[in-house]
Amino acid sequence: MARLPDLEALAVFAKVVELRGFSAAATELGMSKATVSKAVSRLETRLGARLVNRTSRRLALTDAGQRLAERAARILAEGEAAEDEALSQSQVPRGVVRLAVPMSFGLAEVAPILPDFLKAYPEVRVELHLSDARVDLVGEGFDMALRIGALPDSSLVARRLRPVAARTVGAPAYFQAHGRPTHPARLADHACLGYAYLPNPETWRFSNRAGEEVSVRAAGPLCANNGDALVAAALAGVGVAVLPDFVVDDLIAEGRLEAILSDWTPPVGGLHLVQPPGGPRPARVEALAAFLVRALSRRA
Structure with a gap:
């Protein structure tokens, strides 16, 4: 299996060459001098060639080190550019x-x-x-x-x-023809327009301020998976629907739909x-x- 290149060691070596010393590279990289030296030694062992002649006075590259230095510098520059680009992507919405x-x-x-x-x-x-x-x-x-x-x-x-909030609504014409229920239980006698994505579309639940709760079987001619479809049917006088405020409040204000059972509310979401x-x-x-x-x- 192919071995991945030791990119960290190459980058450390490039920094040692750039700054002309192990101590300067260690300071720049936030590493100990020993860690920098071990990274270069690791790279030498991997390549089977000495890269640096370590002297007390100055850094001396071997022939192999000189040949590798330029490529290592390019690898370091590409890595820094890739990180800068990724950082820019994470900071600027794009x-x-x-x-x-x-x-x-x-x-x-x-x-x-x-x-x-x-x-x-x-x-x-x-x-x-x-x-x-x-x-x-x-x-x-x-x-x-x-x-x-x-x-x-x-x-x-x-x-x-x-x-x-949810409203129980119907068209004025529907209520004129079929009566206006004054209690949720009376909805069982009306055409109810169901919303398909409720856990149980045929069971409507209501509660009042006194804490009473009522469940009613709400059967009718239409069950749809979208509120706008139910609005169209309600406006046409097909039946009664329970719909969210953002769907029906303007229609109620315009008089095209009427809200009923104001003392009884479906579960507030x-x-x-x-x-x-x-x-x-x-x-x-x-x-x-x-x-x-x-x-x-x-x-x-």
């Missing part, structure tokens, strides 16, 4: 960041603010993945995700940005920024995370 966001929230609140980030960091490219399906951040190679609702225990690093464990993170990832925290926590 490169690709992969971000996963729920579809409706991404369209409503993330897509409109991303241009501000991209203008501030022109060397960063964001790959925005819009889907209500919960992605595997580590397995699918995402740098971060925004998630809504209660988070299960996991190794992911999570930061809560703000609460997200939150908006979270989640990232894989570990660190430190590249500057581009830290920059986007900080931007999202600032921009999306304002209404917390």
Whole structure:
């Protein structure tokens, strides 16, 4: 099996030649003089040739040492340049960041603010993945995700940005035709529009300020894996839906949807920024995370 070159010893030798002495090289490298001497001796043993004639007065290179010195200097310079470039990459936001966001929230609140980030960091490219399906951040190679609702225990690093409330809504025309339920249990008599990614889409849970809890079987003509599809059905008078505030609050203000059961609320969730464990993170990832925290926590 091929042996890797002793790059450390070559770099130490190059520094000894550059500074014309073991002591000067040791000081420059933050090593002991003995460590520097051993590195050069190790290189000589590996190459089977003496590189330096050690005298008390000055450094004297052998013929083999003179031939190797120039190449060792190039290796040291290339190594230093590679480290400088990598350090620059880690300090200056640049490169690709992969971000996963729920579809409706991404369209409503993330897509409109991303241009501000991209203008501030022109060397960063964001790959925005819009889907209500919960992605595997580590397995699918995402740098971060925004998630809504209660988070299960996991190794992911999570930061809560703000609460997200849920509203029970329907079109005015639907309530005129079918009545307006005044208790969650009455929803069993109504057409309910289900969200497919709930743990149990056909069971809706509510609680009130008195601490009472109610579960109701919510059956209906449509179950979808995206909130916008449920909004369209609710607006058309197909049935009643439970949807997050950022999806329906404007429609309620416009009178196109009506909120019911104001004394009963579905489980309150939150908006979270989640990232894989570990660190430190590249500057581009830290920059986007900080931007999202600032921009999306304002209404917390």
